[in-house]
Amino acid sequence: MAILRVESLSKRFGGLAAVDALSFQVEAGDIRGLIGPNGAGKTTTFNVISGFYAPTSGRIVYDGHDIAGLKAHRIAALGVVRTFQASLLFHEMTVLENVLVGRHLHAPVGVWDAVSGRARVTEAAAEARAIAVLETMGLADRRHDATVNLPHGLQRALGIAVALAAEPKLLMLDEPFTGMNLEETRVMMGHIDAVRRSGVTILLVEHDMQAVMGLCDRITVLNFGRLLAEGTPAEIRGNANVIEAYLGTAA
Ligand SMILES: Nc1ncnc2c1ncn2[C@@H]1O[C@H](COP(=O)(O)OP(=O)(O)OP(=O)(O)O)[C@@H](O)[C@H]1O
Ligand SMILES: [Mg+2]
Numbered sequence: 472m473a474i475l476r477v478e479s480l481s482k483r484f485g486g487l488a489a490v491d492a493l494s495f496q497v498e499a500g501d502i503r504g505l506i507g508p509n510g511a512g513k514t515t516t517f518n519v520i521s522g523f524y525a526p527t528s529g530r531i532v533y534d535g536h537d538i539a540g541l542k543a544h545r546i547a548a549l550g551v552v553r554t555f556q557a558s559l560l561f562h563e564m565t566v567l568e569n570v571l572v573g574r575h576l577h578a579p580v581g582v583w584d585a586v587s588g589r590a591r592v593t594e595a596a597a598e599a600r601a602i603a604v605l606e607t608m609g610l611a612d613r614r615h616d617a618t619v620n621l622p623h624g625l626q627r628a629l630g631i632a633v634a635l636a637a638e639p640k641l642l643m644l645d646e647p648f649t650g651m652n653l654e655e656t657r658v659m660m661g662h663i664d665a666v667r668r669s670g671v672t673i674l675l676v677e678h679d680m681q682a683v684m685g686l687c688d689r690i691t692v693l694n695f696g697r698l699l700a701e702g703t704p705a706e707i708r709g710n711a712n713v714i715e716a717y718l719g720t721a722a
Contacts, residue, residue, distance in 0.1 A: 474499040474641055475520070480529030480539075481696075482512075482519050489515040491696035492529070497641075502673040503706075504683045507693035508716055514556055515678040516693070517643050520674075521553045523544040533641065550640035554630050554647065560618050565570070566629055567614040570601040573633035603638055607669065608632040608662050624655030628662060641672045648679040660685055684708065692716070697718050 473496040474689050482490040490512045497503045518524045518578050520531055522543035531539040560569050574597050586630055605611045608628040613621065618629065627647055634642060647663065648656055660682055677683050683690065684704040692700040692707060694716045700707060707713055 472499050473497060474534055475674070476530070476531040476532040477516075477520070478532070480516070480519060480531060481527045482515050482524060483527045483596040488696050490519065490526075493696065493698055494669070495691045495698065495701060497672060497674060498688070499672050500640055500667070500670070501688040502667050502675055502686050504687035504707075505674055505676045505693065506678070506680075506683055506692035507699065508689060508719075511693040512696040513693055514645055515696075517553050517645055517676065520546075521551060521643060531550075537708075538539055547637060548618075550638070551643070552634045552637045552639035552641070553643035554634045554645055556645040558626055558630055560626060560633070562617075566602055566605065566618055566621065566632075567598070569629060570604060570632050570636045571597060574601060574636040576650070587678055600638075601632075604635040605630045607635065607665055609658065622655075624651050624659065625653065627655075628659065631662070631666070635666065635671075640669055641674065642666065643674045643676075645676045646678065647675070648677055648682045651679075656682055662722050695721060 475497040477496065478494050480490055480493045481488060493516065502532065505516065507513055519526045522541050525540045529539065530537060533549065533551055536549055561572065573647065602611060602614065605614055608631055610628055610632060612624060618626065621629065627642065631644065631647060648659060651659060656679060663673065663686060675683065675687060687704055689701065689703060690707045692713050699716055700710045700713050702710065
């Protein structure tokens with residue numbers, strides 16, 4: 472069953488069609504790769520699905536809801552949560568505090584909860600949930616460390632933990648492997664697979680082909696905002712159009 476259907480989606484910036492009549496659908500429980508050369512429209516696709524930009528045209532159907540053009544917080548509340556290409560962590564806070572802040576943005580405590588004492592219960596539940604999420608991302612032991620002291624790979628993992636604290640059903644990851652060495656990449660691949668095994672569907676934008684080929688069930692390839700190819704990792708690896716699009720960029 473498809474958890475996400477993108478239908479003829481376009482996003483224009485002035486004369487530029489950053490996303491151009493793009494259609495694809497993602498099966499529930501899959502890790503779907505979204506790849507393509509720099510400027511192909513991957514982040515813009517994320518921005519439109521997650522409600523950071525309204526689409527110029529097209530439909531986005533998530534879990535039975537037509538979400539195209541909804542506000543970002545409404546889309547997040549439905550279970551569509553994304554991470555950012557650049558890290559947006561609070562560096563002076565601890566690891567745990569970052570996750571709790573991410574959670575608060577998603578589920579703010581109401582006045583009634585605060586007055587009735589239910590807020591404290593909510594806080595305890597939030598902390599338990601935050602620690603579970605940190606365990607998934609291999610960060611539970613570091614939860615009282617200042618975020619600024621984490622090595623790069625663990626800061627990227629924390630960015631995903633913050634997103635997971637919002638309890639997504641569809642998690643969109645924008646280049647989670649950026650700047651990682653081979654060992655950090657291997658560890659992060661294990662964490663992302665664990666997130667998928669916990670029942671979260673993942674849409675993965677990534678340039679690291681080892682990670683994309685190793686993790687994804689299917690891959691959608693964009694070029695100049697348009698769908699270039701779609702298939703299994705083996706099919707995409709051997710696709711002449713895909714190879715040409717990447718070599719064309721390098722040259
Ligand atoms: N807010 C914006 N205003 C104007 N143009 C934009 C905006 N955001 C993106 N673009 C343009 O849209 C095109 C697609 O950009 P996008 O960031 O989606 O590419 P990408 O596939 O994520 O690339 P990368 O792999 O480098 O992250 C680019 O030409 C970019 O310059
Ligand atoms: Mg991008």
